[in-house]
Amino acid sequence: MFKKSVLLSLLTVLGFSAFAQYQFTETNKAACTAVKSQDRTGTCWSFSTVSFLESELMRMGQPDIDLSEMYIVRNIYADKARNFVLRQGKANFSQGSLAHDVIRAYAMGGIVPESAFSGMVDGATMHDHSEMEVALKGMLDGIIKQKRPSPKWSNGIDAIMDVYMGEVPEKFMNDGKEYTPESFTKSLKINPADYLSVTSYTHHPLFEDCILEIPDNYSNGSYKNLPIGDVERIVDNALANGFTVSWDGDVSEKGFSSRNGIAVLPVDEKREDLFTKPGTEVKVTQEMRQETFMNYSTTDDHLMHIVGTAKDQNGTKYYIVKNSWGEISDYKGYLYMSAPYFRLKTVGVMVHKNAVPKVMWERLRM
Numbered sequence: 001m002f003k004k005s006v007l008l009s010l011l012t013v014l015g016f017s018a019f020a021q022y023q024f025t026e027t028n029k030a031a032c033t034a035v036k037s038q039d040r041t042g043t044c045w046s047f048s049t050v051s052f053l054e055s056e057l058m059r060m061g062q063p064d065i066d067l068s069e070m071y072i073v074r075n076i077y078a079d080k081a082r083n084f085v086l087r088q089g090k091a092n093f094s095q096g097s098l099a100h101d102v103i104r105a106y107a108m109g110g111i112v113p114e115s116a117f118s119g120m121v122d123g124a125t126m127h128d129h130s131e132m133e134v135a136l137k138g139m140l141d142g143i144i145k146q147k148r149p150s151p152k153w154s155n156g157i158d159a160i161m162d163v164y165m166g167e168v169p170e171k172f173m174n175d176g177k178e179y180t181p182e183s184f185t186k187s188l189k190i191n192p193a194d195y196l197s198v199t200s201y202t203h204h205p206l207f208e209d210c211i212l213e214i215p216d217n218y219s220n221g222s223y224k225n226l227p228i229g230d231v232e233r234i235v236d237n238a239l240a241n242g243f244t245v246s247w248d249g250d251v252s253e254k255g256f257s258s259r260n261g262i263a264v265l266p267v268d269e270k271r272e273d274l275f276t277k278p279g280t281e282v283k284v285t286q287e288m289r290q291e292t293f294m295n296y297s298t299t300d301d302h303l304m305h306i307v308g309t310a311k312d313q314n315g316t317k318y319y320i321v322k323n324s325w326g327e328i329s330d331y332k333g334y335l336y337m338s339a340p341y342f343r344l345k346t347v348g349v350m351v352h353k354n355a356v357p358k359v360m361w362e363r364l365r366m
Helices: 002-020 044-059 069-086 099-109 130-145 153-165 181-188 228-240 286-294 339-345 358-364
Strands: 025-029 172-174 177-179 195-199 208-211 222-225 245-249 302-311 317-322 334-338 346-352
Touching (some): 044 069, 044 099, 069 099, 069 130, 069 153, 099 195, 099 346, 130 153, 177 181, 195 228, 228 302, 228 339, 317 339, 334 339, 339 346
Antiparallel strands (some): 025 302, 172 177, 208 222, 245 346, 302 317
């Protein structure tokens, strides 16, 4: 009798435990390309936003196209170098940038397929910009110290990138046709003016444009500043209508685990079943967002690509997020981000302007 009782108790515990595991059901999922890895680089901004553009092409009826993240990265390095020299060294020069910089680079220099420019040379199989960044920054610092820069320095920057990333092709073949970067970009029919960056911080007036003071915003990109509830509504509307979202935010929280594929904002960060069982999460306010931004506990340390929504077994909403750290976790490079995590740790998002609910257009002054 004792053994039977123990067995029944064990089965009950095991049954409850199995039910308590995260069980996700997709509610919306847009078409997207395969997960990639940014490897040993700080170029998540390019990987996430180029993935976003690839989904845009699929949404518009074009086939799955593998675009070159590193072509965009190279053009932004050159633009950052010019900004650094013009500002006499009083500017940020690093591997990081933001989603709107991908759109700027696309408008300035277009894009090419991955097959035309991988950004890897000499048989390399992974990206690593650590030494190149040192070389570029060292050259720029030396130019600034000269006090009278000559016009030649930009050629030197290009030469360094040629060595580490390869030369940019003037012409290339794609699907049996010859293209230049300009003609290939025109064939894609993406209009850079169609994309909108949105944030939510009250040290700037709400419902107005603002320039967000984050280190990687070297280009002083502008955001529409809205209450976080409106930001969430825009994202939900986008995902419900076949659009995707480029996300910028903080992944330093204890509730974020790329290995487990979970991003949550638990009331109790120390609970042992944090990444295996849904639990109570923090109720996020606009004031909490502002406080964490001002005290640096929310920073723009990573960009990812939101491609859908899901619910757990309790009916709680999550965002399906495509990461750029390779096919890690049981979700093969994807993760599930809870709505509370999104509301607190989102720094900004980028969407197509048609993803914004029409009732909000007047407030956005579009």
